[in-house]
């Protein structure tokens with residue numbers, strides 16, 4: 001417990017000029033019990049609004065929220081039994097670590113022994129048991145965020161809502177806390193809904209990603225599902241890197257790009273399509289083969305674990321990643337070289353051509 005269900009949910013705001021803004025547009029969603037879920041999407045797509053509606057902090061314009069099948073749409077936030085972690089270290093600045101964590105249980109009127117036990121347990125869980133008397137300002141950003149988490153956990157609610165909990169932190173600390181967060185959620189059998197605009201964070205922390213855009217849900221699934229089978233140009237581009245080829249002369253299992261044939265494993269059903277290839281699925285050849293797509297290497301980036309090649313193809317840039325041993329690759333492909341490349345039909349993603357391709361690639 002609990003499972004969260006969202007039915008035909010819409011939220012419209014009124015801007016200061018009196019214009020209506022649709023922040024959430026008829027969303028339906030089922031969030032499974034004990035899963036780590038992320039609401040992922042560009043800034044302004046409605047993530048915070050959706051999370052706050054689940055918490056009861058914002059009233060929807062229409063639609064329903066159900067917890068374990070029970071309608072909670074009109075239930076007050078304090079009666080929904082949720083823990084909420086905010087982006088900006090929402091802790092009481094004038095209370096020490098101990099009293100920040102014991103605050104929730106105290107307000108709930110729990111017996112003294114239970115308050116003490118819960119506070120102790122949760123401080124231990126987030127690694128702050130040795131700092132009970134410290135004030136928040138005496139803690140690092142990472143510690144303050146862990147204090148915020150301990151506060152949310154101390155209420156012992158099984159539903160944990162987190163709004164960009166790691167965004168304000170140094171990248172390395174944020175990356176470390178991802179694992180800690182997931183561990184705590186799994187150990188305590190909680191259901192987590194975590195808002196982020198960071199695709200890498202969503203990929204590493206989630207059982208289930210809910211990809212949003214413009215107040216709607218684009219796709220939901222495991223990180224692997226979303227990466228391997230993105231349902232749109234937007235999804236492929238938002239989660240990881242992808243090269244796109246606008247094709248013509250389409251038949252069931254192949255299409256033509258500037259006269260070169262690209263074969264696909266899946267049948268192509270649409271008339272106007274874009275094919276997508278992840279950079280790690282591109283195979284470079286130093287021998288020019290007129291049957292293959294050819295291009296010129298215009299940039300080589302050494303990224304530590306791999307090389308990124310930027311190849312100019314018909315004026316557009318195609319990215320390819322190579323993991324060969326440094327020496328071998330260096331000798332084979334050099335800046336300015338003309339090369340050919342190919343890919344396996346099963347690695348070719350097929351997308352319906354969007355009305356506005358450039359807009360699909362925008363990440364904001």
Ligand code: ADP
Nearest residue numbers: 013014015021023042043044045046047048049
């Ligand atoms: P996200 O968390 O994904 O960045 P939000 O849920 O904060 O997105 O916002 C979604 C949309 O609703 C944005 O266009 C934002 O400007 C608008 N919005 C959010 N809160 C308000 C508000 N209180 N009044 C008017 N518009 C709002």
Ligand code: MG
Nearest residue numbers: 047048049195
């Ligand atoms: Mg937000």
